[in-house]
Amino acid sequence: MSISRRKFTIGLAALSLAACERSGNAASFVPRSDGALPDDLMPQANAGYDAWVAGFKLRAAGQGISPATLRSGFSGAGYLPGVVRRDRNQTEFSRSLEDYLAIAVSDERVTKGRAAFARHRNVLQQIEARYGVPAEVVTAVWGLESFYGERRGNVPVVSATSTLAYDGRRGAFFEKQLIAALKILERGDVGARGLTGSWAGAMGHTQFIPTSYQAFAVDFNGDGRRDIWSDDPTDSLASTAAYLAKSGWKSGEKWGAEMGTAAAGSATPVSILQPDAGGPRFAVFRNFRAIKRYNNSDNYAIGVGHLSDRIAGGGPIIASFGPDKYGMTIDDRKALQTRLTARGFDTDGTDGVIGPNSRKAIAAYQQSVGLPATGDPSLDLLNRL
Known part of the structure; x- marks a missing residue:
C-alpha cells in the first residue's frame, strides 16, 4: 500500500x-x-x-x-x-x-x-x-x-x-x-x-x-x-x-530483543535502537520493519514486540531507564501519584506517566499549599507529600 x-x-x-x-x-x-x-x-x-x-x-x-x-x-x-x-x-x-x-x-x-x-x-x-x-x-x-x-x-x-x-x-x-x-x-x-x-x-x-x-x-x-x-x-x-x-514478516525470526539478553544474539540485527538517552538498547531484526508497516513508530513496534514477549512468559526489560528531566524515576512518579491521590488530588491512575490528569492534580495541590501552580512534578514535591 x-x-x-x-x-x-x-x-x-x-x-x-x-x-x-x-x-x-x-x-x-x-x-x-x-x-x-x-x-x-x-x-x-x-x-x-x-x-x-x-x-x-x-x-x-x-x-x-x-x-x-x-x-x-x-x-x-x-x-x-x-x-x-x-x-x-x-x-x-x-x-x-x-x-x-x-x-x-x-x-x-x-x-x-x-x-x-x-x-x-x-x-x-x-x-x-x-x-x-x-x-x-x-x-x-x-x-x-x-x-x-x-x-x-x-x-x-x-x-x-x-x-x-x-x-x-x-x-x-x-x-x-x-x-x-x-x-x-x-x-x-x-x-x-x-x-x-x-x-x-x-x-x-x-x-x-x-x-x-x-x-x-x-x-x-x-x-x-x-x-x-x-x-x-x-x-x-x-x-x-x-x-x-x-508486510514482510519472516517466519522463525524474532522482532528484536533487549541488548545483553540471549535473544539479542539470535540473528544479525538490522539496527540497534536506544530510544531514550541512557535507557535500554534494542537489537531489532527484519520483522521489526513489518510491525512498523502496521504503525510507523519505533515505540509502537517495540511495544508490540515487548508485549508479545511478556505474553509468551518473558520478563520485564532489564536495563534501567534512569531519571527523567525532573530527576525522577518512574517509581518516584508512581509514588507522587499515589500520595497526591491519597491527599484528595486524584491523578486518575498511578502508572508513573505524568499526563494532563496528573498535572492538574499537581497544580491543584501546589495551589492549596501556596506554591506556584506549575503542574510540574519534582522530588521536592514528592518529599513534601
Whole structure:
C-alpha cells in the first residue's frame, strides 16, 4: 500500500492507547458506561455537509457504488461535530519509550494478554500455521489496538469518514476511506448498523481503516464474511497476521530483543535502537520493519514486540531507564501519584506517566499549599507529600 494503515493518526504511536491510559494524554474519547455516544458524536444538522453528501453520492455512483448501498450506508448518517473537534485538537508530542511502555505493557495489559492468548490458543495457533506470524505477536497487536477487543469503538464509520471528508483538512484521504467503507457494505461483510469504529474510522478488534480492510482482511472461519466487528475476534486476528505476513514478516525470526539478553544474539540485527538517552538498547531484526508497516513508530513496534514477549512468559526489560528531566524515576512518579491521590488530588491512575490528569492534580495541590501552580512534578514535591 502507498499509505500506512495508521499514517493518518497524530500524537500517540497508537490512538487506541489513548483510550486505555488513565493519567496520560487521551486523544480519544472514553464511552459512557451505558455504551452510548457523547452528544457531540451524534449527528447534527449541517446544510454544508448535506450538500457535500449529495455531490459525493454522484461521485460514488461513478465508482460503482449502488444506489441501494448509498441509501443504506447514509441512512441515519450525519455530520458529527465531535469528530472534527477531535481531529483538530490532536497534538503533536513525543512520549518517552519508558512512558509508552508503562502504558503499552502495563501489568494489566500483560495479564489480560496472557488470558486472551489462553482463551483463543487454538485459533491463534491455526492462524500462526497459515501465516507464519507468532500467535503472541498477533495477540500483542490486539492488546495495543483495542485492549483485547474491549475498546473497539462504536462510532458509525460512514458518519465519521464523511464528516472528515467534508471538513476537508484531509478530505481526499477520508473520501477514499468512505468509498472503501461503502464497498464493505456492498460486499455484505457487515450491515450498515454494524459498520462502527473509532471516531477516525478505524474498525474492529485490531483497528483497520477501511482501505486496509479492503487490502488485507480475510475470512478465516469460512462463513463468507470478513467480520472484524463481532465479539468473535477470529477474522480480526487472522487479518492482522495476513497484514504482517504481506508486510514482510519472516517466519522463525524474532522482532528484536533487549541488548545483553540471549535473544539479542539470535540473528544479525538490522539496527540497534536506544530510544531514550541512557535507557535500554534494542537489537531489532527484519520483522521489526513489518510491525512498523502496521504503525510507523519505533515505540509502537517495540511495544508490540515487548508485549508479545511478556505474553509468551518473558520478563520485564532489564536495563534501567534512569531519571527523567525532573530527576525522577518512574517509581518516584508512581509514588507522587499515589500520595497526591491519597491527599484528595486524584491523578486518575498511578502508572508513573505524568499526563494532563496528573498535572492538574499537581497544580491543584501546589495551589492549596501556596506554591506556584506549575503542574510540574519534582522530588521536592514528592518529599513534601
